[in-house]
Amino acid sequence: WQRNLFPATKKKVDEYARLTPTAWVRVFRAHLDLLEQKYPMHSVTTTECLIACFVLELLPTGFPPGRIPPETVKSRYRLLSLRHHPDRGGDAAIFREIKAARDALLPSNA
Known part of the structure; x- marks a missing residue:
């Protein structure tokens, strides 16, 4: 945990400060993959739920x-999709992550 996510040097802090939201999702996903390897009982479903919460800022x-x-998932999705929609000048990659996060957290009939 300490070695993989928390920066130990000022250089690493500066590097983290320049990360885009899409890059943060990659860093967080890589960290959760390491946790899955270390703790086999940590399921893929749990990982996807944590990533979805991270993306939707929940x-x-x-x-x-x-x-x-x-209702909470839908309201966060609406807010973030307005902010990051490509037609409004947002990043298409983060918009796709937001849509995937919504789909992961909502039951299929909601």
């Missing part, structure tokens, strides 16, 4: 993460 409840109310 705090998961407990571990493994509890169910997030669909």
